[in-house]
Amino acid sequence: MLDLRQLRYFSAVAETEHVGRAAEQLHISQSPLSRQIAQLEKNLGLTLFERSQQRIRLTRDGAIFLSEARALLRHADRLENLGRRLGRGEEGGLCIGYAADAMHTGVLPGALRRLQEESPGIHVALYSMPAAEQFEGLRQRSLDIALVREPPDRDDPVLRAAPLLEDPLLLVLPAGHPLAADETITAKDLDGQPWIAVEEPGDPVWRDTFVASCVASGFTPDIRLDAADPLTALGLVASGLGLALVQKSMVRGATDAVAVRALPWYEASVRLWAVWHHVDLRPVVAAFRETVLSAERELGEGPLPGGLSGGV
Template sequence: MELRHLRYFRAIGREEHFGRAALALRVAQPALTRQIRDLEAELGVELFERLPRGVRLSSAGRAFLEEVEDILKQVDRAVDRARGMGSGHLGTIRVGLSEIIAAYDYISYGLFHFRENEPSVVLDLRSMGSLHQVAAIKEGTLDVGLVYDAHIDDRDRDVLERAPIGTGETLLAVHQSHAFAQRDSVTMAEIAGESVLGPARATAPGYYDRMMAACIRTGNAPHFTQECTTHSILFSLVAVGMGVGIVTTAGTRAPNPNIRLIPISDLDLQFHVMLVWRARDRSVALRRFVDMMMQQAQTR
Protein backbone atom coordinates (compact mmCIF):
# COMPACT_ATOMS: atom_id res chain seq x y z
CA MET A 1 0.00 0.00 0.00
CA GLU A 2 1.36 3.39 -0.98
CA LEU A 3 0.33 6.96 -0.23
CA ARG A 4 -1.06 7.35 -3.75
CA HIS A 5 -3.53 4.52 -3.02
CA LEU A 6 -4.77 6.45 0.01
CA ARG A 7 -5.01 9.70 -1.92
CA TYR A 8 -6.90 7.99 -4.75
CA PHE A 9 -9.26 6.34 -2.28
CA ARG A 10 -9.89 9.63 -0.46
CA ALA A 11 -10.76 11.42 -3.69
CA ILE A 12 -13.23 8.72 -4.76
CA GLY A 13 -14.66 8.45 -1.24
CA ARG A 14 -15.35 12.18 -1.18
CA GLU A 15 -16.85 12.30 -4.68
CA GLU A 16 -18.43 8.82 -4.65
CA HIS A 17 -17.78 8.85 -8.36
CA PHE A 18 -14.76 7.46 -10.25
CA GLY A 19 -15.08 9.85 -13.19
CA ARG A 20 -15.12 13.06 -11.12
CA ALA A 21 -12.33 11.76 -8.89
CA ALA A 22 -10.21 10.94 -11.96
CA LEU A 23 -10.66 14.49 -13.26
CA ALA A 24 -9.73 15.99 -9.90
CA LEU A 25 -6.65 13.77 -9.62
CA ARG A 26 -5.75 14.13 -13.31
CA VAL A 27 -5.49 10.36 -13.58
CA ALA A 28 -7.03 8.19 -16.29
CA GLN A 29 -10.20 6.55 -14.98
CA PRO A 30 -9.19 2.98 -15.93
CA ALA A 31 -5.91 3.38 -14.04
CA LEU A 32 -7.76 4.78 -11.04
CA THR A 33 -10.22 1.88 -11.08
CA ARG A 34 -7.35 -0.60 -11.22
CA GLN A 35 -5.56 1.04 -8.26
CA ILE A 36 -8.69 0.86 -6.11
CA ARG A 37 -9.22 -2.82 -6.99
CA ASP A 38 -5.62 -3.48 -5.96
CA LEU A 39 -6.22 -1.67 -2.67
CA GLU A 40 -9.40 -3.65 -1.97
CA ALA A 41 -7.57 -6.87 -2.77
CA GLU A 42 -4.79 -5.99 -0.36
CA LEU A 43 -7.24 -5.09 2.40
CA GLY A 44 -9.51 -8.04 1.69
CA VAL A 45 -12.67 -5.91 1.84
CA GLU A 46 -14.84 -4.01 -0.61
CA LEU A 47 -14.56 -0.29 0.03
CA PHE A 48 -17.32 0.72 -2.35
CA GLU A 49 -20.73 -0.50 -3.41
CA ARG A 50 -20.94 -0.26 -7.20
CA LEU A 51 -24.14 1.48 -8.33
CA PRO A 52 -25.64 2.03 -11.80
CA ARG A 53 -24.48 5.64 -11.52
CA GLY A 54 -21.33 6.05 -9.46
CA VAL A 55 -20.37 4.29 -6.27
CA ARG A 56 -21.16 4.46 -2.57
CA LEU A 57 -18.84 3.85 0.35
CA SER A 58 -19.42 0.57 2.09
CA SER A 59 -19.46 0.46 5.89
CA ALA A 60 -15.82 -0.70 5.75
CA GLY A 61 -15.08 2.11 3.29
CA ARG A 62 -16.55 4.78 5.59
CA ALA A 63 -14.48 3.54 8.50
CA PHE A 64 -11.37 3.40 6.33
CA LEU A 65 -11.96 6.93 4.97
CA GLU A 66 -12.04 8.41 8.48
CA GLU A 67 -8.63 6.91 9.23
CA VAL A 68 -7.23 7.84 5.82
CA GLU A 69 -8.27 11.48 6.30
CA ASP A 70 -6.30 11.58 9.58
CA ILE A 71 -3.29 9.83 8.05
CA LEU A 72 -3.07 12.18 5.07
CA LYS A 73 -3.50 15.25 7.29
CA GLN A 74 -0.57 14.04 9.38
CA VAL A 75 1.48 13.41 6.24
CA ASP A 76 0.71 16.93 4.99
CA ARG A 77 1.74 18.40 8.35
CA ALA A 78 4.99 16.43 8.22
CA VAL A 79 5.69 17.71 4.71
CA ASP A 80 4.99 21.31 5.73
CA ARG A 81 7.21 20.94 8.79
CA ALA A 82 10.07 19.46 6.78
CA ARG A 83 9.81 22.23 4.20
CA GLY A 84 9.65 24.84 6.94
CA MET A 85 12.73 23.44 8.65
CA GLY A 86 14.57 23.22 5.36
CA SER A 87 13.75 26.81 4.45
CA GLY A 88 14.71 28.15 7.89
CA HIS A 89 11.20 29.38 8.70
CA LEU A 90 10.54 26.79 11.39
CA GLY A 91 12.46 25.42 14.34
CA THR A 92 14.13 26.49 17.59
CA ILE A 93 17.31 28.51 18.11
CA ARG A 94 18.92 28.40 21.55
CA VAL A 95 20.53 31.82 22.13
CA GLY A 96 22.93 32.63 24.94
CA LEU A 97 22.65 36.09 26.49
CA SER A 98 24.88 37.82 29.00
CA GLU A 99 25.02 41.38 30.33
CA ILE A 100 26.22 42.46 26.90
CA ILE A 101 22.59 42.73 25.79
CA ALA A 102 22.02 45.58 28.28
CA ALA A 103 24.84 47.67 26.83
CA TYR A 104 24.05 47.26 23.14
CA ASP A 105 20.45 48.11 22.29
CA TYR A 106 20.78 46.81 18.72
CA ILE A 107 20.97 43.29 20.17
CA SER A 108 17.53 43.54 21.76
CA TYR A 109 16.21 45.26 18.62
CA GLY A 110 17.63 42.44 16.52
CA LEU A 111 16.02 39.76 18.68
CA PHE A 112 12.68 41.57 18.52
CA HIS A 113 12.98 42.04 14.75
CA PHE A 114 13.73 38.34 14.22
CA ARG A 115 10.76 37.26 16.35
CA GLU A 116 8.48 39.60 14.40
CA ASN A 117 9.67 38.33 11.02
CA GLU A 118 10.05 34.63 11.87
CA PRO A 119 7.13 33.84 14.21
CA SER A 120 7.41 30.09 13.58
CA VAL A 121 11.03 29.98 14.79
CA VAL A 122 11.23 29.79 18.58
CA LEU A 123 14.01 31.80 20.22
CA ASP A 124 15.01 29.93 23.39
CA LEU A 125 16.88 32.72 25.23
CA ARG A 126 19.24 31.50 27.95
CA SER A 127 21.03 33.74 30.43
CA MET A 128 24.63 32.67 31.01
CA GLY A 129 28.12 34.10 31.20
CA SER A 130 30.29 34.41 28.12
CA LEU A 131 32.64 31.53 28.92
CA HIS A 132 29.69 29.27 29.67
CA GLN A 133 28.13 30.26 26.34
CA VAL A 134 31.25 29.28 24.41
CA ALA A 135 31.44 25.94 26.24
CA ALA A 136 27.73 25.23 25.68
CA ILE A 137 28.02 25.99 21.96
CA LYS A 138 30.93 23.57 21.62
CA GLU A 139 28.99 20.92 23.56
CA GLY A 140 25.92 21.39 21.38
CA THR A 141 23.59 22.56 24.16
CA LEU A 142 23.49 26.11 22.79
CA ASP A 143 23.20 27.19 19.15
CA VAL A 144 24.54 30.75 19.18
CA GLY A 145 26.04 33.14 21.69
CA LEU A 146 26.71 36.86 22.04
CA VAL A 147 30.12 37.44 23.61
CA TYR A 148 33.15 39.69 23.43
CA ASP A 149 35.92 38.45 21.16
CA ALA A 150 38.28 38.19 24.13
CA HIS A 151 36.28 35.20 25.38
CA ILE A 152 36.95 33.17 22.22
CA ASP A 153 40.09 31.06 22.23
CA ASP A 154 42.05 31.09 18.97
CA ARG A 155 42.42 27.33 19.32
CA ASP A 156 38.68 27.06 18.62
CA ARG A 157 38.97 28.78 15.25
CA ASP A 158 38.12 25.58 13.37
CA VAL A 159 35.30 24.69 15.76
CA LEU A 160 33.46 28.01 16.04
CA GLU A 161 32.20 30.41 13.43
CA ARG A 162 32.01 34.04 14.44
CA ALA A 163 30.72 37.34 13.09
CA PRO A 164 31.36 40.82 14.55
CA ILE A 165 28.26 42.91 15.12
CA GLY A 166 29.62 45.81 17.17
CA THR A 167 32.44 47.34 19.15
CA GLY A 168 32.69 48.14 22.84
CA GLU A 169 34.74 51.03 24.23
CA THR A 170 36.58 50.68 27.53
CA LEU A 171 35.68 53.61 29.78
CA LEU A 172 35.91 54.73 33.39
CA ALA A 173 32.73 54.60 35.47
CA VAL A 174 32.61 57.17 38.30
CA HIS A 175 30.00 58.40 40.76
CA GLN A 176 28.44 61.71 39.74
CA SER A 177 29.97 63.38 42.81
CA HIS A 178 33.50 62.28 41.88
CA ALA A 179 36.04 64.88 40.76
CA PHE A 180 36.30 63.14 37.38
CA ALA A 181 32.54 63.31 36.73
CA GLN A 182 32.70 66.63 34.86
CA ARG A 183 35.81 65.77 32.87
CA ASP A 184 35.78 65.06 29.13
CA SER A 185 38.49 62.40 29.64
CA VAL A 186 41.03 61.08 32.12
CA THR A 187 44.42 59.37 31.85
CA MET A 188 45.61 56.09 33.31
CA ALA A 189 48.10 58.04 35.46
CA GLU A 190 45.20 59.89 37.08
CA ILE A 191 43.28 56.67 37.64
CA ALA A 192 46.30 55.06 39.34
CA GLY A 193 45.65 56.99 42.55
CA GLU A 194 42.04 55.82 42.82
CA SER A 195 40.34 52.78 44.32
CA VAL A 196 39.74 50.92 41.05
CA LEU A 197 37.14 48.23 40.47
CA GLY A 198 37.72 45.82 37.61
CA PRO A 199 36.82 42.45 36.11
CA ALA A 200 37.48 39.19 37.92
CA ARG A 201 40.06 37.13 36.06
CA ALA A 202 38.57 33.87 37.31
CA THR A 203 35.35 34.42 35.36
CA ALA A 204 36.79 36.27 32.33
CA PRO A 205 40.49 35.47 31.88
CA GLY A 206 40.74 36.51 28.22
CA TYR A 207 38.96 39.80 28.84
CA TYR A 208 40.99 40.51 31.99
CA ASP A 209 44.34 39.72 30.37
CA ARG A 210 43.68 41.90 27.33
CA MET A 211 42.58 44.78 29.55
CA MET A 212 45.63 44.50 31.80
CA ALA A 213 47.98 44.27 28.82
CA ALA A 214 46.55 47.52 27.43
CA CYS A 215 46.86 49.19 30.84
CA ILE A 216 50.48 48.06 31.20
CA ARG A 217 51.30 49.57 27.80
CA THR A 218 50.32 52.99 29.19
CA GLY A 219 52.87 52.57 31.99
CA ASN A 220 50.19 52.96 34.65
CA ALA A 221 48.53 49.61 35.28
CA PRO A 222 45.92 49.92 38.03
CA HIS A 223 45.74 47.77 41.12
CA PHE A 224 42.17 46.56 41.40
CA THR A 225 40.98 46.99 44.97
CA GLN A 226 38.02 44.76 44.18
CA GLU A 227 37.31 42.37 41.31
CA CYS A 228 33.72 42.14 40.08
CA THR A 229 32.27 39.10 38.36
CA THR A 230 29.77 41.15 36.35
CA HIS A 231 29.40 44.69 35.04
CA SER A 232 26.15 44.97 37.01
CA ILE A 233 28.01 44.41 40.27
CA LEU A 234 30.72 46.88 39.26
CA PHE A 235 28.16 49.56 38.39
CA SER A 236 26.32 48.93 41.65
CA LEU A 237 29.51 49.48 43.65
CA VAL A 238 30.39 52.63 41.71
CA ALA A 239 26.85 53.93 42.28
CA VAL A 240 27.34 53.81 46.05
CA GLY A 241 30.80 55.42 45.94
CA MET A 242 32.94 52.33 46.48
CA GLY A 243 35.44 53.41 43.83
CA VAL A 244 35.84 53.99 40.10
CA GLY A 245 35.50 51.13 37.64
CA ILE A 246 36.99 50.21 34.28
CA VAL A 247 34.26 48.79 32.07
CA THR A 248 33.55 48.02 28.42
CA THR A 249 30.25 49.27 27.07
CA ALA A 250 28.59 51.06 24.14
CA GLY A 251 29.01 54.84 24.30
CA THR A 252 28.95 57.02 27.37
CA ARG A 253 25.33 56.40 28.40
CA ALA A 254 25.47 55.05 31.95
CA PRO A 255 22.99 52.43 33.23
CA ASN A 256 22.49 54.41 36.46
CA PRO A 257 21.75 58.17 36.82
CA ASN A 258 24.35 58.39 39.61
CA ILE A 259 27.13 57.18 37.31
CA ARG A 260 29.15 58.97 34.65
CA LEU A 261 31.19 57.18 31.98
CA ILE A 262 34.41 58.96 31.06
CA PRO A 263 36.76 58.14 28.14
CA ILE A 264 40.32 57.15 29.07
CA SER A 265 42.43 59.16 26.64
CA ASP A 266 45.59 57.02 26.64
CA LEU A 267 43.96 53.58 26.87
CA ASP A 268 43.60 52.23 23.35
CA LEU A 269 41.35 49.28 24.07
CA GLN A 270 38.29 47.96 22.23
CA PHE A 271 36.43 44.68 22.34
CA HIS A 272 34.33 43.34 19.48
CA VAL A 273 30.84 42.01 20.15
CA MET A 274 30.61 38.67 18.37
CA LEU A 275 27.95 36.24 17.30
CA VAL A 276 29.40 32.75 17.79
CA TRP A 277 28.06 29.39 16.62
CA ARG A 278 29.31 25.90 15.75
CA ALA A 279 31.14 25.71 12.44
CA ARG A 280 29.44 22.41 11.56
CA ASP A 281 25.92 23.72 12.23
CA ARG A 282 24.07 23.85 8.89
CA SER A 283 20.73 25.06 10.28
CA VAL A 284 19.06 27.40 7.79
CA ALA A 285 17.10 29.03 10.63
CA LEU A 286 20.37 29.77 12.44
CA ARG A 287 21.83 31.30 9.28
CA ARG A 288 18.77 33.50 8.95
CA PHE A 289 19.16 34.56 12.59
CA VAL A 290 22.84 35.46 12.13
CA ASP A 291 22.13 37.42 8.94
CA MET A 292 19.25 39.33 10.51
CA MET A 293 21.25 40.20 13.65
CA MET A 294 24.13 41.46 11.51
CA GLN A 295 21.79 43.57 9.38
CA GLN A 296 20.14 45.02 12.47
CA ALA A 297 23.53 45.91 13.96
CA GLN A 298 24.55 47.72 10.75
CA THR A 299 21.45 49.92 10.84
CA ARG A 300 22.06 51.14 14.39
Protein backbone atom coordinates in the same frame (compact mmCIF):
# COMPACT_ATOMS: atom_id res chain seq x y z
CA MET B 1 26.76 3.42 29.45
CA LEU B 2 26.08 6.30 31.82
CA ASP B 3 22.60 6.55 33.32
CA LEU B 4 21.36 10.16 33.18
CA ARG B 5 19.07 9.53 36.13
CA GLN B 6 22.02 8.43 38.24
CA LEU B 7 23.93 11.54 37.14
CA ARG B 8 21.03 13.74 38.24
CA TYR B 9 20.93 11.94 41.58
CA PHE B 10 24.69 12.36 41.96
CA SER B 11 24.47 16.08 41.13
CA ALA B 12 21.70 16.64 43.69
CA VAL B 13 23.64 14.89 46.47
CA ALA B 14 26.79 16.81 45.55
CA GLU B 15 24.95 20.14 45.73
CA THR B 16 23.24 19.46 49.07
CA GLU B 17 26.03 17.36 50.64
CA HIS B 18 23.20 15.50 52.35
CA VAL B 19 21.40 12.38 51.14
CA GLY B 20 18.21 13.18 53.03
CA ARG B 21 17.85 16.69 51.63
CA ALA B 22 18.74 15.47 48.14
CA ALA B 23 16.08 12.76 48.44
CA GLU B 24 13.46 15.36 49.39
CA GLN B 25 14.50 17.52 46.47
CA LEU B 26 14.23 14.56 44.09
CA HIS B 27 10.98 13.31 45.66
CA ILE B 28 12.34 9.84 46.40
CA SER B 29 13.29 8.03 49.59
CA GLN B 30 16.85 7.90 50.90
CA SER B 31 17.45 4.17 50.46
CA PRO B 32 17.00 3.97 46.68
CA LEU B 33 18.96 7.20 46.29
CA SER B 34 21.89 5.77 48.26
CA ARG B 35 21.72 2.58 46.20
CA GLN B 36 21.81 4.50 42.94
CA ILE B 37 24.84 6.50 44.04
CA ALA B 38 26.60 3.33 45.18
CA GLN B 39 25.77 1.67 41.86
CA LEU B 40 27.16 4.64 39.96
CA GLU B 41 30.42 4.46 41.94
CA LYS B 42 30.62 0.71 41.31
CA ASN B 43 30.05 1.10 37.58
CA LEU B 44 32.70 3.80 37.36
CA GLY B 45 35.16 2.14 39.70
CA LEU B 46 35.44 5.52 41.40
CA THR B 47 34.77 6.86 44.89
CA LEU B 48 32.73 10.01 44.41
CA PHE B 49 32.02 10.89 48.04
CA GLU B 50 33.76 10.89 51.39
CA ARG B 51 31.21 9.71 53.93
CA SER B 52 31.00 10.33 57.67
CA GLN B 53 28.23 10.28 60.26
CA GLN B 54 27.93 14.06 60.06
CA ARG B 55 28.03 14.73 56.32
CA ILE B 56 28.87 13.52 52.84
CA ARG B 57 31.24 15.47 50.63
CA LEU B 58 32.84 15.12 47.22
CA THR B 59 36.25 13.57 46.78
CA ARG B 60 38.69 15.41 44.52
CA ASP B 61 37.88 12.98 41.71
CA GLY B 62 34.20 13.43 42.47
CA ALA B 63 34.48 17.21 42.02
CA ILE B 64 36.10 16.75 38.60
CA PHE B 65 33.43 14.23 37.61
CA LEU B 66 30.67 16.60 38.81
CA SER B 67 31.83 19.37 36.49
CA GLU B 68 31.62 17.11 33.47
CA ALA B 69 28.37 15.53 34.65
CA ARG B 70 26.71 18.95 34.89
CA ALA B 71 27.85 19.81 31.36
CA LEU B 72 26.43 16.51 30.07
CA LEU B 73 23.11 17.09 31.87
CA ARG B 74 22.82 20.59 30.43
CA HIS B 75 23.45 19.18 26.98
CA ALA B 76 20.86 16.46 27.58
CA ASP B 77 18.29 19.08 28.64
CA ARG B 78 18.94 21.11 25.50
CA LEU B 79 18.71 17.98 23.36
CA GLU B 80 15.40 17.03 24.99
CA ASN B 81 14.13 20.55 24.42
CA LEU B 82 15.06 20.31 20.76
CA GLY B 83 13.42 16.89 20.42
CA ARG B 84 10.16 18.10 21.99
CA ARG B 85 10.06 21.10 19.66
CA LEU B 86 10.65 18.87 16.65
CA GLY B 87 7.97 16.52 17.96
CA ARG B 88 5.52 19.43 18.05
CA GLY B 89 6.47 20.33 14.50
CA GLU B 90 8.40 23.42 15.53
CA GLU B 91 11.16 22.94 12.99
CA GLY B 92 12.01 26.61 13.26
CA GLY B 93 13.00 26.46 16.92
CA LEU B 94 16.30 28.05 17.92
CA CYS B 95 18.73 27.34 20.75
CA ILE B 96 20.95 30.35 21.38
CA GLY B 97 23.94 30.56 23.67
CA TYR B 98 25.04 34.00 24.82
CA ALA B 99 27.35 36.00 27.03
CA ALA B 100 25.87 38.76 29.21
CA ASP B 101 27.31 41.43 26.90
CA ALA B 102 25.04 40.22 24.09
CA MET B 103 22.07 41.26 26.22
CA HIS B 104 23.06 44.63 27.63
CA THR B 105 24.55 45.90 24.34
CA GLY B 106 21.15 45.27 22.77
CA VAL B 107 22.50 42.94 20.06
CA LEU B 108 20.55 39.86 21.11
CA PRO B 109 17.31 41.62 22.16
CA GLY B 110 17.32 43.53 18.87
CA ALA B 111 17.80 40.38 16.82
CA LEU B 112 15.09 38.55 18.77
CA ARG B 113 12.71 41.46 18.26
CA ARG B 114 13.25 41.30 14.49
CA LEU B 115 12.81 37.52 14.58
CA GLN B 116 9.51 37.85 16.42
CA GLU B 117 8.27 40.44 13.94
CA GLU B 118 9.21 38.35 10.92
CA SER B 119 8.50 34.85 12.26
CA PRO B 120 6.32 35.08 15.39
CA GLY B 121 5.79 31.30 15.64
CA ILE B 122 9.44 30.39 16.22
CA HIS B 123 10.27 29.09 19.69
CA VAL B 124 13.56 30.37 21.15
CA ALA B 125 15.52 28.86 24.04
CA LEU B 126 18.28 31.02 25.56
CA TYR B 127 21.28 29.66 27.47
CA SER B 128 23.74 31.86 29.33
CA MET B 129 27.01 29.94 29.61
CA PRO B 130 30.80 30.24 29.26
CA ALA B 131 32.24 30.41 25.75
CA ALA B 132 33.83 26.96 25.94
CA GLU B 133 30.45 25.37 26.73
CA GLN B 134 28.82 27.33 23.92
CA PHE B 135 31.42 26.07 21.45
CA GLU B 136 30.85 22.50 22.59
CA GLY B 137 27.10 23.01 22.24
CA LEU B 138 27.62 24.14 18.65
CA ARG B 139 29.78 21.12 17.89
CA GLN B 140 27.18 18.79 19.38
CA ARG B 141 24.40 20.66 17.53
CA SER B 142 22.53 21.38 20.76
CA LEU B 143 23.09 25.11 20.11
CA ASP B 144 22.37 26.90 16.85
CA ILE B 145 24.37 30.07 17.40
CA ALA B 146 26.68 31.43 20.09
CA LEU B 147 27.32 35.06 21.05
CA VAL B 148 30.63 35.29 22.89
CA ARG B 149 33.40 37.72 23.84
CA GLU B 150 36.19 35.68 22.23
CA PRO B 151 36.10 33.72 18.95
CA PRO B 152 37.18 30.08 18.61
CA ASP B 153 40.59 29.25 17.18
CA ARG B 154 41.00 30.33 13.57
CA ASP B 155 41.91 26.81 12.52
CA ASP B 156 38.86 25.24 14.18
CA PRO B 157 37.60 22.73 11.58
CA VAL B 158 33.94 23.01 12.60
CA LEU B 159 33.18 26.50 13.88
CA ARG B 160 32.95 29.78 12.01
CA ALA B 161 32.89 33.25 13.55
CA ALA B 162 32.32 36.89 12.68
CA PRO B 163 32.79 40.05 14.81
CA LEU B 164 29.62 41.88 15.82
CA LEU B 165 30.80 44.97 17.66
CA GLU B 166 33.42 46.67 19.77
CA ASP B 167 32.05 48.35 22.90
CA PRO B 168 34.67 50.87 24.13
CA LEU B 169 35.48 51.10 27.82
CA LEU B 170 34.83 54.47 29.48
CA LEU B 171 35.97 55.85 32.81
CA VAL B 172 33.17 56.08 35.38
CA LEU B 173 33.75 58.05 38.56
CA PRO B 174 31.58 59.43 41.38
CA ALA B 175 29.95 62.73 40.44
CA GLY B 176 31.51 64.33 43.51
CA HIS B 177 35.04 63.16 42.73
CA PRO B 178 37.59 65.97 42.16
CA LEU B 179 38.38 64.62 38.69
CA ALA B 180 34.70 64.87 37.69
CA ALA B 181 35.20 68.60 37.04
CA ASP B 182 37.93 67.93 34.46
CA GLU B 183 37.04 67.49 30.81
CA THR B 184 40.35 65.77 30.09
CA ILE B 185 41.80 63.12 32.39
CA THR B 186 45.36 61.84 32.02
CA ALA B 187 46.97 58.61 33.10
CA LYS B 188 48.87 60.48 35.79
CA ASP B 189 45.56 61.70 37.25
CA LEU B 190 44.45 58.08 37.74
CA ASP B 191 47.63 56.76 39.31
CA GLY B 192 46.94 55.43 42.82
CA GLN B 193 43.20 56.17 42.67
CA PRO B 194 40.86 53.64 44.37
CA TRP B 195 39.47 51.29 41.73
CA ILE B 196 36.65 48.83 41.27
CA ALA B 197 37.70 46.02 38.94
CA VAL B 198 35.00 44.37 36.82
CA GLU B 199 35.32 40.60 36.50
CA GLU B 200 35.46 38.90 33.12
CA PRO B 201 33.53 35.61 33.39
CA GLY B 202 35.46 32.59 32.23
CA ASP B 203 38.85 34.33 32.35
CA PRO B 204 40.85 33.10 35.38
CA VAL B 205 43.51 35.81 34.94
CA TRP B 206 41.17 38.72 34.27
CA ARG B 207 42.48 40.74 37.23
CA ASP B 208 46.10 40.44 36.11
CA THR B 209 45.09 41.37 32.57
CA PHE B 210 43.27 44.47 33.81
CA VAL B 211 46.18 45.65 35.95
CA ALA B 212 48.64 45.02 33.12
CA SER B 213 46.56 47.10 30.70
CA CYS B 214 46.44 49.96 33.20
CA VAL B 215 50.19 49.85 33.83
CA ALA B 216 50.87 49.77 30.10
CA SER B 217 48.74 52.92 29.77
CA GLY B 218 50.72 54.75 32.43
CA PHE B 219 48.93 54.30 35.75
CA THR B 220 48.66 51.75 38.53
CA PRO B 221 45.16 51.18 39.94
CA ASP B 222 44.63 50.68 43.67
CA ILE B 223 41.97 47.98 43.44
CA ARG B 224 39.70 48.13 46.47
CA LEU B 225 36.77 46.04 45.24
CA ASP B 226 35.96 43.41 42.62
CA ALA B 227 32.58 43.69 40.92
CA ALA B 228 30.92 40.62 39.43
CA ASP B 229 29.46 42.63 36.53
CA PRO B 230 29.34 46.18 35.09
CA LEU B 231 26.00 47.06 36.71
CA THR B 232 27.40 46.21 40.13
CA ALA B 233 30.47 48.34 39.37
CA LEU B 234 28.25 51.29 38.42
CA GLY B 235 26.39 50.99 41.71
CA LEU B 236 29.62 50.92 43.68
CA VAL B 237 30.96 53.95 41.81
CA ALA B 238 27.71 55.82 42.45
CA SER B 239 28.21 55.11 46.15
CA GLY B 240 31.59 56.82 46.01
CA LEU B 241 33.66 53.67 46.52
CA GLY B 242 36.03 54.09 43.60
CA LEU B 243 36.53 54.44 39.86
CA ALA B 244 35.80 51.83 37.21
CA LEU B 245 36.09 51.16 33.50
CA VAL B 246 32.71 50.20 32.06
CA GLN B 247 31.67 49.62 28.46
CA LYS B 248 29.82 52.40 26.69
CA SER B 249 26.60 50.44 26.27
CA MET B 250 26.24 50.19 30.07
CA VAL B 251 26.76 53.82 31.07
CA ARG B 252 23.82 55.14 29.04
CA GLY B 253 21.45 54.13 31.81
CA ALA B 254 23.65 55.37 34.64
CA THR B 255 22.38 57.88 37.18
CA ASP B 256 23.51 61.45 37.81
CA ALA B 257 25.53 60.07 40.73
CA VAL B 258 28.32 59.20 38.30
CA ALA B 259 30.36 61.10 35.75
CA VAL B 260 31.68 59.51 32.57
CA ARG B 261 34.82 60.30 30.61
CA ALA B 262 36.38 58.84 27.48
CA LEU B 263 40.08 58.07 27.75
CA PRO B 264 41.49 58.35 24.19
CA TRP B 265 44.86 57.13 25.44
CA TYR B 266 43.38 53.95 26.94
CA GLU B 267 42.41 51.86 23.95
CA ALA B 268 40.35 48.95 25.24
CA SER B 269 36.92 47.61 24.46
CA VAL B 270 34.62 44.65 24.99
CA ARG B 271 34.21 42.67 21.77
CA LEU B 272 31.31 40.48 20.79
CA TRP B 273 31.41 37.67 18.23
CA ALA B 274 28.82 35.47 16.57
CA VAL B 275 29.87 31.81 16.24
CA TRP B 276 28.12 29.00 14.40
CA HIS B 277 28.57 25.49 12.99
CA HIS B 278 29.89 25.53 9.45
CA VAL B 279 27.09 23.25 8.23
CA ASP B 280 23.59 24.74 8.19
CA LEU B 281 21.02 21.99 8.71
CA ARG B 282 17.98 24.25 8.91
CA PRO B 283 17.17 27.45 6.99
CA VAL B 284 15.93 29.21 10.13
CA VAL B 285 19.43 29.03 11.64
CA ALA B 286 21.05 30.69 8.63
CA ALA B 287 18.29 33.30 8.53
CA PHE B 288 18.69 34.20 12.18
CA ARG B 289 22.47 34.37 11.83
CA GLU B 290 22.08 36.88 9.02
CA THR B 291 19.70 38.85 11.25
CA VAL B 292 22.31 38.98 13.99
CA LEU B 293 25.14 39.92 11.64
CA SER B 294 23.17 42.65 9.88
CA ALA B 295 21.49 44.13 12.95
CA GLU B 296 22.34 47.76 13.75
CA ARG B 297 24.45 48.10 16.85
CA GLU B 298 22.93 51.17 18.49
CA LEU B 299 24.79 51.98 21.67
CA GLY B 300 23.15 55.38 21.94
CA GLU B 301 24.29 58.85 20.91
CA GLY B 302 22.71 61.00 23.61
CA PRO B 303 24.56 62.91 26.33
CA LEU B 304 26.34 60.94 29.00
CA PRO B 305 25.11 60.94 32.63
CA GLY B 306 25.41 64.23 34.44
CA GLY B 307 25.36 66.19 31.17
CA LEU B 308 29.04 65.40 30.51
CA SER B 309 30.14 64.66 27.00
CA GLY B 310 33.43 63.08 28.04
CA GLY B 311 34.66 63.39 24.47
CA VAL B 312 32.40 60.61 23.25
